[in-house]
Structures are given as structure tokens and as C-alpha cells.
Amino acid sequence: MKDLAQHALNVAELAGASYADIRIINEDSERVEVKDGQVGSINRRTSGGFGIRVIANGAWGFASSPKIDKAEIERVARQAVKVARASALLKIRDLELAPVEKYIDKYVTPHKKNPLEVPIEDKIALLLKTDEIMRKVKGVNITESQIAAWVEDQLFASTIGSFIEQRIIQCGGGYTATAIRDGDVQYRSYPCSHDGQWESNGYEMIEALDFPGHAQQAAEEAVALLSAEQCPSGEKDIILEGSQLSLQIHESVGHPLELDRVFGSEANFAGTSFATTDNLDQLKYGSDIVNITSDPTCPMGLGSFGYDDEGVKARKHDLIRKGLLVNYLSSRETAQKIGKISTGAMRADGWDNMPLVRMTGINLEPGTKSTEQIISETDDGIYMATNKSFSIDDRRSNFQFGTEIAWEIRQGKLGRMIKNATYTGFTPQFWNACDAIAGPGDWKIWGTANCGKGEPSQTARTAQGCSPARFRKIKVGVIPGKK
Amino acid sequence: MMIDKNQAQEICKKALSFVKEGQAEVNMVQTVAPLTRIANNTIHQNVETSDISLSLRLDIDGRSGRAATNQFDDESLKRAAGQATEAARAITGQQELPPLMGPQKYKDIQSFDQSTALMEPEQRAEMVLKAVNLAKQEKVELAGLVSNLLYVNALANSNGLFAYHRMSQLTMEITARSGITAGRHAKTVRKADQLDPEKVASIAIQKCLGGLNAKSLEPGEYTVILEPEAVTTPLMFLSYLSFGAQAVQENLSCLSGKLGQKLMGDNITITDDAYHPLAIWAEPFDSEGMPKKKVTLIEKGVAKGPVYDLKTAAKDQTETTGHGLPQPNTWGPMPRNIILEGGSSTLEDMIKSTQRGVLVTRFWYNRVVDRKIPIITGMTRDGTFLIEDGKISCGVKNMRYNQDLVEFFNNVETLGLPESQENMVVPPLKVNNFHFTGLTEQ
Numbered sequence A: 001m002k003d004l005a006q007h008a009l010n011v012a013e014l015a016g017a018s019y020a021d022i023r024i025i026n027e028d029s030e031r032v033e034v035k036d037g038q039v040g041s042i043n044r045r046t047s048g049g050f051g052i053r054v055i056a057n058g059a060w061g062f063a064s065s066p067k068i069d070k071a072e073i074e075r076v077a078r079q080a081v082k083v084a085r086a087s088a089l090l091k092i093r094d095l096e097l098a099p100v101e102k103y104i105d106k107y108v109t110p111h112k113k114n115p116l117e118v119p120i121e122d123k124i125a126l127l128l129k130t131d132e133i134m135r136k137v138k139g140v141n142i143t144e145s146q147i148a149a150w151v152e153d154q155l156f157a158s159t160i161g162s163f164i165e166q167r168i169i170q171c172g173g174g175y176t177a178t179a180i181r182d183g184d185v186q187y188r189s190y191p192c193s194h195d196g197q198w199e200s201n202g203y204e205m206i207e208a209l210d211f212p213g214h215a216q217q218a219a220e221e222a223v224a225l226l227s228a229e230q231c232p233s234g235e236k237d238i239i240l241e242g243s244q245l246s247l248q249i250h251e252s253v254g255h256p257l258e259l260d261r262v263f264g265s266e267a268n269f270a271g272t273s274f275a276t277t278d279n280l281d282q283l284k285y286g287s288d289i290v291n292i293t294s295d296p297t298c299p300m301g302l303g304s305f306g307y308d309d310e311g312v313k314a315r316k317h318d319l320i321r322k323g324l325l326v327n328y329l330s331s332r333e334t335a336q337k338i339g340k341i342s343t344g345a346m347r348a349d350g351w352d353n354m355p356l357v358r359m360t361g362i363n364l365e366p367g368t369k370s371t372e373q374i375i376s377e378t379d380d381g382i383y384m385a386t387n388k389s390f391s392i393d394d395r396r397s398n399f400q401f402g403t404e405i406a407w408e409i410r411q412g413k414l415g416r417m418i419k420n421a422t423y424t425g426f427t428p429q430f431w432n433a434c435d436a437i438a439g440p441g442d443w444k445i446w447g448t449a450n451c452g453k454g455e456p457s458q459t460a461r462t463a464q465g466c467s468p469a470r471f472r473k474i475k476v477g478v479i480p481g482k483k
Numbered sequence B: 001m002m003i004d005k006n007q008a009q010e011i012c013k014k015a016l017s018f019v020k021e022g023q024a025e026v027n028m029v030q031t032v033a034p035l036t037r038i039a040n041n042t043i044h045q046n047v048e049t050s051d052i053s054l055s056l057r058l059d060i061d062g063r064s065g066r067a068a069t070n071q072f073d074d075e076s077l078k079r080a081a082g083q084a085t086e087a088a089r090a091i092t093g094q095q096e097l098p099p100l101m102g103p104q105k106y107k108d109i110q111s112f113d114q115s116t117a118l119m120e121p122e123q124r125a126e127m128v129l130k131a132v133n134l135a136k137q138e139k140v141e142l143a144g145l146v147s148n149l150l151y152v153n154a155l156a157n158s159n160g161l162f163a164y165h166r167m168s169q170l171t172m173e174i175t176a177r178s179g180i181t182a183g184r185h186a187k188t189v190r191k192a193d194q195l196d197p198e199k200v201a202s203i204a205i206q207k208c209l210g211g212l213n214a215k216s217l218e219p220g221e222y223t224v225i226l227e228p229e230a231v232t233t234p235l236m237f238l239s240y241l242s243f244g245a246q247a248v249q250e251n252l253s254c255l256s257g258k259l260g261q262k263l264m265g266d267n268i269t270i271t272d273d274a275y276h277p278l279a280i281w282a283e284p285f286d287s288e289g290m291p292k293k294k295v296t297l298i299e300k301g302v303a304k305g306p307v308y309d310l311k312t313a314a315k316d317q318t319e320t321t322g323h324g325l326p327q328p329n330t331w332g333p334m335p336r337n338i339i340l341e342g343g344s345s346t347l348e349d350m351i352k353s354t355q356r357g358v359l360v361t362r363f364w365y366n367r368v369v370d371r372k373i374p375i376i377t378g379m380t381r382d383g384t385f386l387i388e389d390g391k392i393s394c395g396v397k398n399m400r401y402n403q404d405l406v407e408f409f410n411n412v413e414t415l416g417l418p419e420s421q422e423n424m425v426v427p428p429l430k431v432n433n434f435h436f437t438g439l440t441e442q
Helices: A002-014 A070-088 A120-135 A204-209 A211-226 A242-257 A332-337 A371-376 A427-432 B005-017 B074-090 B121-138 B197-210 B228-242 B245-249 B310-315 B347-352 B405-410
Strands: A017-035 A038-056 A059-065 A104-108 A142-158 A163-181 A184-190 A197-200 A234-240 A292-294 A317-321 A361-364 A380-392 A398-410 A413-419 A421-426 A434-437 A444-453 A458-466 A469-476 B023-032 B035-039 B042-048 B050-060 B063-069 B141-157 B162-178 B181-189 B220-226 B270-272 B295-299 B338-340 B356-370 B375-388 B391-395 B399-404 B412-415 B419-421 B424-426 B429-439
Touching: A002 A017, A002 A038, A002 A070, A002 A142, A017 A070, A017 A120, A038 A070, A038 A120, A038 B050, A038 B074, A059 A070, A070 B042, A070 B121, A120 A142, A120 A163, A120 A211, A120 B074, A163 A204, A163 A211, A163 A444, A184 A211, A184 A380, A184 A398, A197 A204, A197 A444, A197 A458, A211 A398, A211 A413, A234 A242, A234 A371, A242 A317, A242 A361, A242 A380, A242 A398, A242 A427, A242 A444, A242 A458, A371 A413, A380 A421, A380 B356, A380 B375, A398 A427, A398 B399, A398 B429, A421 A427, A427 A434, B005 B023, B005 B050, B005 B074, B005 B141, B005 B162, B035 B121, B042 B121, B050 B074, B063 B074, B121 B141, B121 B162, B121 B197, B141 B197, B162 B197, B181 B197, B181 B356, B181 B375, B181 B419, B197 B375, B220 B228, B220 B347, B228 B245, B228 B270, B228 B338, B228 B356, B228 B375, B228 B405, B228 B419, B228 B424, B245 B310, B347 B391, B356 B399, B356 B429, B399 B405, B405 B412, B405 B429
Parallel strands: A038 B063, A059 B042, A104 A163, A234 A380, A361 A458, B220 B356, B338 B424
Antiparallel strands: A017 A038, A017 A142, A038 A059, A142 A163, A163 A184, A163 A197, A234 A469, A292 A317, A292 A361, A380 A398, A398 A413, A398 A421, A421 A469, A434 A469, A444 A458, B023 B050, B023 B141, B035 B042, B035 B141, B050 B063, B141 B162, B162 B181, B220 B429, B270 B295, B270 B338, B356 B375, B375 B391, B375 B399, B399 B429, B412 B429, B419 B424
């Protein structure tokens, strides 16, 4: 493969490329689903191919193919240069890239058990056992659970001289109980919604989640929600549980700090950002206790790797320090525009897509108090857990989130259960209202397995680490007819 | 190189030859998706991607496994067959599996144009160049894309079924920007010569310029006039949440227990019809190889029925309508070509007849808030205008909505002339009492 990769780079240079890189990838994946006591589906997939990215005449070109042989690599390398020349018809200036070091290295996701080597029978048995526990709870109508895994082998080579081999191992899963009564539909998921928790890790993470051990509680809470009070409307102090806060970070910190979208690359699709570059080192994004990093080296993070998809070594970077915006998620091209080095955030969905600036591990550093202590210091609030709906505008300013479950907080104690909890706000105002973050004991890195961006549409697997946090005077209960 | 019918049949036959037990189905899909992407009046991403994937379903003793690969050498196909066998063998208990059907007859849908499918990067760049030249004259910046797509779908099984269909389309999307003000227009056509890049760009640019110095509106109930792209949002959500038979059977659909009852306004008739002449992205068969039928979902406001696959049809003792997804799955059948019957009004007529209202180009980041009612939330984007005294008076800042969709389709006052929106056909709508619940800017 290394010879083929080198050949591709040579052909691209001979065709006129001033820079070229190639990623040769094979990804094996598997998904096992159980629904209502039966195996719903088992899907296994292998996808292999290569993508060649070039700069020619000062503009980008990209071409790819699933057929990995010498002749095809030559054809695709020349096609990439042809595409770049077409791009150059509309260039304003020649592309410039921030510098990157040359690396010859190998990286493998730390793991104990390759999830694709664990027998399917074991996964089915675990899901059926979990499913059975949920279905025994009276009032539960639908039960669904799943386990999925991806193992990607990648060779990256560039005309800078880098040859980087990586094996990224990711897996996860979860389940949901659904209760329906009189037109009301309520869900409870474990360990979180959107198919569960995902990590760059081995199958040991599935075992550690103890699916059966939490199934009864999830099912009982789904049924209990049918009789719960509706979310009140007004301003409340809210405490967000980890997985909900993880999505809040993803949507209102991760995306707005993607430097390609700040520069308008996503203006037609994913949108732009309120956090324009004139805000760098100026914008008070959050309160003084808000410290957020990009850290693709974070153990178990779904967005962790050794090198990004343009050969930049994974490193931790500050994004927000003591509430101040200090950097963006960047690529070599975008970092150069603000006079910085790349934060190593270029990632592509498979072999057939050009890398984009994506989230890695976007982590809110922990505070000092325990979650219990923060609750005990809240007089009139709502504790909200597990995302149910999420929506944020194209500049990442205004958001509305809903959670599966919530509890009223009165005089420092959790009270009655609340259903259809929603909250809304504006990004910097919201993060400046953060006055308490739970400590390292409650900190966890959560995975988002389906982050969409780009045209053609790409899916990225990202991570956000956090512990529960409190936000003062947030507008809650915003759905008409759900008051 | 496009895979023709004979080649597809050979590939499917070869894949099936590696199956040593049980019954099998193979689905081969070829996608060639070149795309030229612009931002800030320059091409910033230009890609040529293509793939051919093959997915093998294998049923053994009432249990089913599926394995997919994009490698077509003997070893890879043998491995896929082995993985599917291993998966099927691993299943304990029974699955409710729909049968693999025998040969079927399909109607012809002409949805392929060779010159569109095989456009070169230079042709896409020329289209972009025309658009950008207009933008420079008006001192706005364009983002957007031009993409020509080729899609080949072939399905075969060990009972002799074989289906083949190919589609192509050309899409141009343009978002014109000036500061934080944006205007958008998008067009998808079957044949490249049906698309005028300067017209697409011109509409987007005029929307952008017309939206400058936008005002804030107080949240509340408004009469809205929705352009066809905006109409696809409530219609798409209503369709996938409520119009599949499994959702109805599971009591998750707003149609559950209400078939035959009046749910929406008299002026609402919704069908699923792959054969509608304006449906651009349409196939004559579903993922089970069953011919697609035209299905009336809502007729003059009355709930008529969902779309079915083989499994859900058996449960309701009826016939499939040809809306199955790859089996087995936990999703159930889905509508694929939603047609909302229109009227004779134009967008201009609707604006003239409106004392005070909001014109919406499209909605963005739409998500489900309540599964069954259903309620969705989202925001306006890329061209939102205030209408006063029958005229567009100014641009308005984007607003968030939370909207009950059944209520929405009870509040439709006027329907316009339907047009293609890729796999859907929808008219512009004038709708009363639309719920804007917040602003997107402080």
C-alpha cells in the first residue's frame, strides 16, 4: 500500500499538483439491533477505497475510487488535478497552508477487545436480556436496543513526506423504552439517547455500561413520565446532566468554532457562525469558570485519533479559557488565515470524502463541587437529563433543546418528575450564565456518532467531555400547548 | 463508467452464486456524485466521488443476516456471504421476516439523462462562473453548489426477482450573502438544459438584497406564505412520522386509530406517487423489489391510509404498496414521493391577498418535539420577509417556530401551483396562525 500511495503522489505531482495527499482506507463495521423481543437486524459492512486531494493552479481538487490498484490510482490522481484546475477558474488567490511537520508513525486506538471479534451471539444475548427486562415493566409499549462498531484502517501519505498508519476502533450502543398512553408518547434511554454512548474504545466499554442493570429503571421512568407534570414556563435555574450538556457543547461551542464555517464555507448548508474572527481574544463566550479545549488525545473520546486527515498530530488546544474565546477548530488552510497552526481538526467521512474541519473531543473542564452539592445550592430550578430534541440556528446563536426527563428542584432538593422539558437561549448569554460545574468525579466524555456537515453530506463521530453544570435564569417550557 | 442492466444482472448473479444455503437477496447500488462547492465567490471544494456497493441479505430458517461490501473480487464476495450466513446463524428465536418475492413487473419511469449524469468539472465551473459574475455586479457573495448525480439501483434474489433502475439529476443551490443577510434559491432538474444558472443566482441575489436591514418581529401567530422549499419541511416530517404503516400500527402516528376520519382541511390531499410527472427522484420498485403503487394518504382532509411493506401489510391483512426499506429493519415502510395537490394561485396572488404576514423561503434545523401530535421546531432562513397590505415591505430577522403539523394542515388557506422539489411535488402555501415562538438573534 505504501508503494501505491507514493505512486499516487508522484503521478499527481507530475500532472501539476503542488501538493497532494492520499488516504487509503478499509473500514469494517457492524450493527446489531433488537426490537420488541426480536432481533431487528444484523448488518455488517466493508468499505474500502482511496481519496486523493491535490492543490493545482492554487486550488483544491479531490477524486476517489473504491478500486485500489495502480492503474486506477493513476487515473484518479490525474482526475484530482483536472478537478483542481477547474476549481482554479474561480479562485481569488492561491491557497496557502499553515505548516505541518513530516511524520512517519503508527497509531492504534487503545483497546482491549476488538468489538468486531466479539461473537455476534454475545451481542444478541446482551440486547435480548436487556429487552426482556424492559418489556416486563407494565405500560412499556416499544423496546429498542443496539450495539454498533467500526474498525477503520487508514494509510495517509502526503508530498510533505508523511506516512501515517492508523487503526481507529470505535463502538457503542444503548437502548430506549417507549411508553404510550392517550396520545402521549414518552421515552427513556440508557445511557443516553440517539442510539446510546459511543467511544473510541474496545468492546470492554459495552460491558462496563451494564445494559441489563439499568433497563428496569429506564422502562419504569418511561411509564412514570406519562403521569408526570408538564414543564413549567418561565425563567429557571437549570442543571444539565452530562449527556445533555455534551450536546449543548457540541451545538453551541463545537460547531460555531469550526473555522471553515466561520469563514463561510458552510454558508449554503450547515451555516456560518456568530463567533467571527474579530471576536478572537475579545469575546467573553462564557463565564470565568468556562474552560473548553479541543483534545483529540482524550482517552475513549469518539473524536480521538493520532493524526487528523491532513497529517497533523493530535494535540490539546485551548478554545475558551476563563470564558474568553482564544482559538478555533482549524485546518491547515483556515489556521493560516488567522496566523496560527492547525488544531488538527480536519476529518473526512471515509475514503470518498474530502476532509472538513470537524469536532474532535470538545471538553468542558470540570469544576470542584459535586453534582449533589450544586443541586443542594439551587433554590428554584430544574434538573434536565437525556436529550430528546435539539435545534439551533444557522449562526449557532439561538437554540432550543428538549430532554427526555427532568425533575423540579426546590430548596436544594430534587422534587417531582417533569415531562416535555424544554429550554431556549442565546449562546454567549447562556454560557455566561454558567455559575457551577461539577467536579472530576462526575466528568465523562460522551460520543456523538452522527454529526452531519458538508456537501456532499458527511457524517463525523465526535466527542464532548463534561460534568453536569448549572445555568442561571434560563427560559424553560417553550412549547405551545405543552405548558 | 455507468453500470448497465446486463452488467448489474451479472454482478448480482455472481454475488448470489456465493450463497450456499438459505434464500438470498442482493442489492447493488452505484453512485457517482461529482460536486462543485462555492463560498465567498470562489470554488473551495470540488470533488469527484463514486462508489458501488453490494448488500447481501441472507435468510436461513426464518433468520436473516445482512453483509455489504464495495469490493467485487471473489474473495470479498465470498467473505460477505460468509458474514451474512454467520449473522443469520447467530440469531436466537424467530424474526418476523417478510418473504423474498418472485419476479415482478415494473412500470417505466424515465429519470435518467446521460449528458446530465456525465457532466465534467469544467461544465459545473462554468455554471458557477455565470452565477458569480452576477454576484460581483451586485456586490454580494455567493455560496452554494452544483452537483450532477448518477444513481443505479439493482435488486435480485434467489427466487428470480430482478429489478434495475437508474436516475440522474442536476442540482444548483445558491445562497447569496451580504453581511449576515442571506437569500437562497435552489433548483433540481432531470436534464442539464432545464437549469438556468443565472436565473437561480439572480433570484437568490434579489432575495438577499431585499432582506437587507431586516427588522425584528415579535413572536406570535402569523399568517405565513411558504415557498415550495419551505413547504417540504412540514410535509416531510408529517410523512416520515405518520404515513408509514408501522408507525400507525405502533400507535405512534397521528393517523393511528383515525383512518377514515377528518384530520385536516378540505383542501388537503396528499398522495405518494412515484409516477407523478414532476417527481424527479423516483423509482418504480422498493427495497423489497415490490412495484410501487400510488397511495392516497389524505383525501380532502380525511385520513385514508399509510404506505405498506410486505411485513406491515401482512399484519393488516392487506397488500404492500411498495414502500419497503431494506429488510429486515426496525423502521417499517416509508413514503418516498409525496405529492401535495395544489391549486391555481401564484405566490404573487398569495402576497397580494395578505394584509399582514411573513414570506418564508425555507426552514432550517427542524426537529421533532412531539412524536405523535406531531410538533416540530425549527427556524426560518435565507430569505424571510414581512408582507404588509399585499406587498413585501421589508426583510425580517429569522424566527423560531414550534408548530403542530395537523393544525398546520388545517390552517392552509390557499394552495399554489405545484412544482418539483426532488422526490416531492409541492405547491406554495398560505397558512394562517403559524406559531413563531422566538427570535434567533438578540
